[in-house]
Amino acid sequence: MATLIDGRAMARALGERTADAVAGLKADGIDPALAVVLVGHDPASEIYVRRKIGECRKAGIGSIEKRLAADCGEQALLDLIDGLNADPAVHGILVQLPLPAGIDAARVLDRISPAKDVDGFHPVNVGRLSTGSQSLVPCTPLGIMLLLDSVIDDYRGLNVVVIGKSNIVGKPVAMLLLEREATVTVTHIETRNLPDIARAADVIVAAAGAPHLVRGYWVKPGAVVIDVGITRVVDHDGNSRIVGDCATHELDHAKAVTPVPGGVGPMTIACLLSNTVTAAQRSIG
Numbered sequence: 001m002a003t004l005i006d007g008r009a010m011a012r013a014l015g016e017r018t019a020d021a022v023a024g025l026k027a028d029g030i031d032p033a034l035a036v037v038l039v040g041h042d043p044a045s046e047i048y049v050r051r052k053i054g055e056c057r058k059a060g061i062g063s064i065e066k067r068l069a070a071d072c073g074e075q076a077l078l079d080l081i082d083g084l085n086a087d088p089a090v091h092g093i094l095v096q097l098p099l100p101a102g103i104d105a106a107r108v109l110d111r112i113s114p115a116k117d118v119d120g121f122h123p124v125n126v127g128r129l130s131t132g133s134q135s136l137v138p139c140t141p142l143g144i145m146l147l148l149d150s151v152i153d154d155y156r157g158l159n160v161v162v163i164g165k166s167n168i169v170g171k172p173v174a175m176l177l178l179e180r181e182a183t184v185t186v187t188h189i190e191t192r193n194l195p196d197i198a199r200a201a202d203v204i205v206a207a208a209g210a211p212h213l214v215r216g217y218w219v220k221p222g223a224v225v226i227d228v229g230i231t232r233v234v235d236h237d238g239n240s241r242i243v244g245d246c247a248t249h250e251l252d253h254a255k256a257v258t259p260v261p262g263g264v265g266p267m268t269i270a271c272l273l274s275n276t277v278t279a280a281q282r283s284i285g
């Protein structure tokens with residue numbers, strides 16, 4: 001039987017370390033705070049933002065919720081970010097994606113101060129990540145590395161296959177794994193012979209957003225499988241549920257797998273809080 005990597009338990013443990021760090025900052029007179037910016041009323045974004053703010057409260061991190069109408073215009077959003085960049089009481093800034101049509105997400109992310117960019121999406125942080133220098137690391141890839149660290153001591157020479165080349169997960173997690181001297185293959189929608197490529201992997205990170213894409217015969221015995229997918233599907237009986245990118249019920253021969261839900265998801269939010277504390281700590285040198 002494959003070990004199930006318990007993302008909820010690991011997120012709780014990281015949350016406790018973050019809460020300790022928050023207490024330390026408060027003892028030094030710093031109240032760490034995260035600004036969360038939501039433009040419009042995308043239903044999934046509303047849920048994510050509510051969860052992020054709720055988790056901040058539990059960890060003792062202040063949250064500043066800023067809402068703009070979907071038709072606010074790009075300049076209003078850039079002005080809001082300028083204000084948050086200049087506010088010493090704000091340590092982290094997160095603009096929830098996706099943004100409404102007509103707003104250039106790249107221009108918006110460029111505007112966030114790299115020191116407050118807790119999502120790690122600013123080109124300066126992306127560049128630092130790719131050169132192995134100190135950056136704020138995107139939350140999902142950071143969480144994936146912590147999950148992998150619970151079952152892997154030494155990445156040197158391991159064959160890792162990352163499925164999906166997104167800026168949020170695939171590309172940054174590939175950079176982190178390269179830094180650990182794994183041999184990394186990044187695959188995507190146009191990749192040929194994906195099952196054969198996957199079968200050579202010691203580690204698979206599945207971040208394609210394609211339910212049950214990774215089947216049992218794609219996975220070599222003893223491989224570690226990280227499932228980043230979260231797709232809501234409706235069963236024939238009309239009930240909806242969340243499924244991952246991996247057919248986990250076919251993966252008994254793997255060494256370890258992450259469940260969906262309860263794997264990568266909880267770690268992503270825990271890493272957002274941890275990044276906020278990191279940004280607050282760096283703000284005082």
Ligand code: GUN
Pocket residue numbers: 094095096097098119139140168
């Ligand atoms: N939308 C989906 N994932 C993310 C994320 O990690 N950060 C932000 N800001 N928006 C998202």
